[in-house]
Amino acid sequence: MNRTLSAEEIAQAVETLADAIRTRTEGKPIALVGIRSRGDEVAERLCNLLADEDRELDLGILDISLYRDDFEHLHENPKLQESDIPFTVDGAHIILVDDVLFTGRTIRAALDALSDWGRPGRVELAALIDRGHREMPIQPDYVGLVLETNRLDHVYVSLENTDGKDFIEVVEPGSK
Secondary structure (H helix, E strand, O other): OOOOOOOOHHHHHHHHHHHHHHHOOOOOOEEEEEEEEHHHHHHHHHHHHHHHOOOEEEEEEEEHHHHOHHHHHHHHOOOOOOEEOOOOOOOOOOEEEEEEEEEOOOHHHHHHHHOOOOOOEEEEEEEEEEEOOOOOOOOOOEEEEEEOOOOOOEEEEEHHHHHOOOHHHHEEOOOO
């Protein structure tokens, strides 16, 4: 059975993430680093929700295309985008932000890419959606929404700034 989540459900999941980050970090300096593509938009939304607090808050964007273990299978000519981390990574409390946590391979690649920028003091993970089915020992510290999915289901995330509209669709194989 296919399932669609609305813009309101996405907004609530982002708010859930922001509340959890706010509670656990207690006003201490943090840096949100969004993983392209769509994790960067989630990180930006989180930054907007957390910006009114009295804390040091940085925002960065990480492109992991060249660090993926499935790089050769992505496309003939993959679209490489720029990373933008305008703060010192060494010693920073980094919260990596991604839209969907699935096998954990994207996060492994992000950790490799991040290490090229420096050595953070701490790295945590925030996922808008945790859909399970890990292939690596990676778990999120902050989760907006847990979706029960089958291993072969597809989770399509569409976000306003990237795609023109907010919605998430879970599609069973062969039904789209």
